Amino acid sequence: MPNDVTNTNPLVEGVVVRSTGSWSHVKTAKGVVPSRASGRLRLRSHELTNPVAVGDRVRLRQVPDGTGSIMHVHRRGNYLGRRAAGRRVGRMQVLVSNVDAVWIIQSVALPKPNSGLLDRTLVAAESQDITAGIVFNKVDLPGDVAHRKVEKLRDRYSILGYPVFLTSVLTGEGVHGFRQELQDRVNIFAGPSGAGKSSLLNLMEPRLRLPVKPVSLKSRKGRHTTTYAELLWLTGGGAVVDTPGVREFGLINVPPESLGRCFPEFRRYLRDCRFRNCRHDREPGCRVKKAMTNRVIANQRYRSYLRILRSIEAGEADVGR
Ligand SMILES: Nc1nc2c(ncn2[C@@H]2O[C@H](COP(=O)(O)OP(=O)(O)OP(=O)(O)O)[C@@H](O)[C@H]2O)c(=O)[nH]1
Ligand SMILES: [Mg+2]
Ligand SMILES: [Zn+2]
Incomplete structure (x- = not known):
């Protein structure tokens, strides 16, 4: 000081x-x-x-x-925050505040998509009523299995109303459409290290010259190239906050009873559960669970919900110990 x-x-x-x-x-x-x-x-x-x-x-x-x-x-009008890791556990790390849209950038391979990280970041955005979208980058990489997986993920999330883009920095595929979504908004790029967040930005705004580094072929993970969050202006209006890649996204400030609201496909059923404070877990008369059994709600998303619920409940128990 x-x-x-x-x-x-x-x-x-x-x-x-x-x-x-x-x-x-x-x-x-x-x-x-x-x-x-x-x-x-x-x-x-x-x-x-x-x-x-x-x-x-x-x-x-x-x-x-x-x-x-x-x-x-x-x-703050809103914020995207996660539970700080390491010794500062229990506190919140605000990645960015006052944003219009959160973009979760993942890649087809190197590193492969992580739907747990995806759902957690979506929940963090939903809990603050921030518009969210998803990008699967590196569609130029070969691999039928990887591509089929990404197509499944695209279907799973676009049906929920999230815009999903399939892009390649190498060929330029999908980048123009994605770029249009960023115009005149304050956006954040979030996602694992090595997915290509900075590369996408460099392609859209070459003057930025952000550092990018190849993914480690041994661990198949990124090398944490971007080390600080930075707000970068877009030509013609709008901005993107490029962020350092995250390994995990611990949720904070999302009470277990409001987690269901952060899953858009659950929302229409929430009022019809027998119990007002239903956590859609083992409670009788749960409409969310019924919708899952009837395959109206994707099983993977419901399982993801339960995993997140468990981790929030465990975090709750930590408080005051
Ligand atoms: N094949 C292929 N490689 C890509 C693509 N986009 C990015 N890459 C490569 O992926 C590696 C990681 O890209 P970065 O832009 O540094 O990734 P990042 O998400 O910013 O990573 P952090 O800053 O560590 O969070 C680099 O070697 C890029 O050249 C793509 O569309 N296709
Ligand atoms: Mg980067
Ligand atoms: Zn319920």
């Missing part, structure tokens, strides 16, 4: 466009100001690992050395 911050330094409004640990870049009317959260702000936000996230609208005090001290974060 710079000690030359005084009340006489000017206050400026801005938007956080990059977040790297303790430093945030804030775009103001006078340019980008590297800034840190004020001590008071850091103290007050003990339940977050990052009191300031990309997308936040903030008020900062300018310091003569050209940096800023973030005094206030304006109320």
Whole structure:
């Protein structure tokens, strides 16, 4: 914390466009100001690992050395957040705030699709009423089995109303249609490392020159090339937040009784369950379960729901221990 911050330094409004640990870049009317959260702000936000996230609208005090001290974060319209991993478990890591659309980018292979990660990210978006969509990238890669799997996934999710794009950075297939969806919105690219989030952005906006790295052939996983979240402007309007790849997406701030609402295909049945607080698990008279038995709700999605429910219930039990 710079000690030359005084009340006489000017206050400026801005938007956080990059977040790297303790430093945030804030775009103001006078340019980008590297800034840190004020001590008071850091103290007050003990339940977050990052009191300031990309997308936040903030008020900062300018310091003569050209940096800023973030005094206030304006109320977030929404956020995409996950349970922080490691020692900070139990706290929330906000990946981005004030977004219009979350895009979950996965790949046909290298790394292969992960529907658990997909469903969890969708739940995080749904819990905040953020529009979500899915991209399966690298359709140029060979492999009949992999392609059939992706086609099944496309059908499973597009029937729920999620836009699904099949793209290739190598051939350009599908990229134009996807690019149109991004226009004039603030978007976030989320997904596992190596799926091609930064590559897609480079293809759409070559001037960005974001670093990309080949997937490890040994582990068949990405190498965590993007190391911080950054808001990047699109030509003609709109923006994308490129994020570091995630291995897992722990949910936080999603109470077990509201998880069903985060599954769009469950919603029409929720009112008809016998019990108002039905968790659609072992309760008698559960309409969601009946719809699953009647194959109106996909078995995979219901199983995914149960897995997420169990993990949230286990997380709940952690509290106060
Ligand atoms: N064959 C093929 N390779 C691709 C495609 N898109 C990206 N790649 C390759 O996949 C690797 C990983 O791409 P990145 O763009 O770094 O992936 P990322 O999702 O940004 O990864 P992180 O930053 O680690 O989260 C690079 O070697 C890319 O060249 C594609 O459509 N087809
Ligand atoms: Mg990247
Ligand atoms: Zn039920």
